Amino acid sequence: MTTLLSPAALEAALRDIGHRRYHNLHPFHAALHGGRLSRDQVRAWALNRYFYQAMIPVKDATILARMQDPALRRIWRQRIVDHDGTGDGDGGLERWLKLTDSLDFPRDYVVSTRGLLPVTRYAVQAYVEFVRERSLLEAIASSLTEMFAPTIISERLAGMLANYDFISPQALGYFDKRLSQAPRDADFALDYVKQHATSVALQQSVLAALAFKCDVLWAQLDGLHHAYVTPGLPPPGAWIPGMELAS
Numbered sequence: 249m250t251t252l253l254s255p256a257a258l259e260a261a262l263r264d265i266g267h268r269r270y271h272n273l274h275p276f277h278a279a280l281h282g283g284r285l286s287r288d289q290v291r292a293w294a295l296n297r298y299f300y301q302a303m304i305p306v307k308d309a310t311i312l313a314r315m316q317d318p319a320l321r322r323i324w325r326q327r328i329v330d331h332d333g334t335g336d337g338d339g340g341l342e343r344w345l346k347l348t349d350s351l352d353f354p355r356d357y358v359v360s361t362r363g364l365l366p367v368t369r370y371a372v373q374a375y376v377e378f379v380r381e382r383s384l385l386e387a388i389a390s391s392l393t394e395m396f397a398p399t400i401i402s403e404r405l406a407g408m409l410a411n412y413d414f415i416s417p418q419a420l421g422y423f424d425k426r427l428s429q430a431p432r433d434a435d436f437a438l439d440y441v442k443q444h445a446t447s448v449a450l451q452q453s454v455l456a457a458l459a460f461k462c463d464v465l466w467a468q469l470d471g472l473h474h475a476y477v478t479p480g481l482p483p484p485g486a487w488i489p490g491m492e493l494a495s
């Protein structure tokens with residue numbers, strides 16, 4: 249890309265990255281949504297993804313701390329409220345723990361992240377590091393995978409409820425909320441990026457930020473697939489089905 253794109257063409261280029269690289273294309277998700285995973289494989293997904301959920305508000309607080317405009321902070325801080333809630337027993341992270349509860353993981357085991365795959369930890373940490381080190385524009389652009397989230401969340405809700413008798417609508421309550429939160433967040437971030445990516449270099453940087461974030465999501469599923477599907481080689485220290493989880 250060597251010429252400046254119009255805002256509409258930039259949006260189209262961002263959407264094209266999603267169509268080619270978003271984690272809805274990963275075979276692990278196809279198996280998860282299609283009912284082809286065992287209960288233990290679904291448990292591994294929920295356990296590992298807890299760390300992504302837990303670090304999203306840390307990532308957003310990092311972005312918030314870099315914003316010098318109070319109007320911008322006022323909008324961005326809602327993301328932290330969505331995940332952390334306004335009191336005990338509230339918020340997205342709590343709703344994620346309801347899912348891991350329903351899959352019989354002790355909360356202290358989940359929260360300790362002891363059983364995490366190393367690749368989950370590294371991928372999620374790379375996301376937090378990215379928003380700390382790169383420009384604010386790139387940090388905001390890296391959240392744009394959320395443009396594609398409502399579609400995959402709808403597929404996941406329908407697929408998991410239809411295919412797994414051990415998954416209830418209550419256990420997937422986290423995703424109900426995201427169906428309205430994600431589009432609101434993505435619309436704002438997309439408008440910001442279209443308005444501020446005003447040079448070829450800036451446009452290249454936001455496209456690269458979105459590709460990077462797709463890699464962060466993809467790598468987590470690669471890790472799950474390798475450890476728990478094929479060849480099925482959980483690394484030392486990672487959770488193994490049937491292991492004793494006493495804290």
Ligand SMILES: O=C(O)c1cc(C(=O)O)c2c(n1)C(=O)C(=O)c1cc(C(=O)O)[nH]c1-2
Nearest residue numbers: 304390391392393394396397400401426465
């Ligand atoms: O279920 C999903 O596939 C999915 C994907 C993404 C995403 O695209 O990064 C997010 C979420 N869920 C999500 O629940 C969430 O809170 C979230 C925050 C962010 C972000 O980058 O700020 N992405 C996502």
